[in-house]
Amino acid sequence: xxxxxxxxxxxxxxxxxxxxxxxxxxxxxxxxxxxxxxxxxxxxxxxxxxxxxxxxxxxxxxxxxxxxxxxxxxxxxxxx
Numbered sequence: 070x071x072x073x074x075x076x077x078x079x080x081x082x083x084x085x086x087x088x089x090x091x092x093x094x095x096x097x098x099x100x101x102x103x104x105x106x107x108x109x110x111x112x113x114x115x116x117x118x119x120x121x122x123x124x125x126x127x128x129x130x131x132x133x134x135x136x137x138x139x140x141x142x143x144x145x146x147x148x149x
Contacts, residue, residue, distance in 0.1 A: 074116065076099065076149055077139070077140060077143045077149060078102075078143060078147075078148075078149035079143065079144060079146075079147070082102075082147055082149060083147065084098055084099070084102050084149065096125075099127070100120075100125060100126070100127040100128065101127075101128055102127075102128070102149045103128065103130045103146075103147050103148050103149060104127050104128055104129045104130055104131070104148065104149060105129075105130065105131040105132075105133065105139050105142055105143060105148040105149070106129050106131070106132055106133075106139075107132075107133055107134070107135070107136040107139050108132050108133075108134070109132070109134050110132055110134075117129070130148060131148060
């Protein structure tokens with residue numbers, strides 16, 4: 070089984086204005102971006118487990134147990 074990992078954000082998100090935006094944000098910029106993740110409180114999702122295995126972590130601002138709410142929250146905020 071495989072799954073595609075994507076990062077959603079509004080087209081006017083500040084991270085898009087970074088000079089490297091055409092190639093995507095740098096790793097450090099992405100890790101500092103205001104994050105939303107579909108996980109239960111206190112749990113780490115697969116992305117955060119993967120980052121932790123490499124000694125990295127990202128700033129999580131919102132956790133939601135309901136995956137389908139994330140796109141709506143992202144569309145109406147500066148979350149990504």
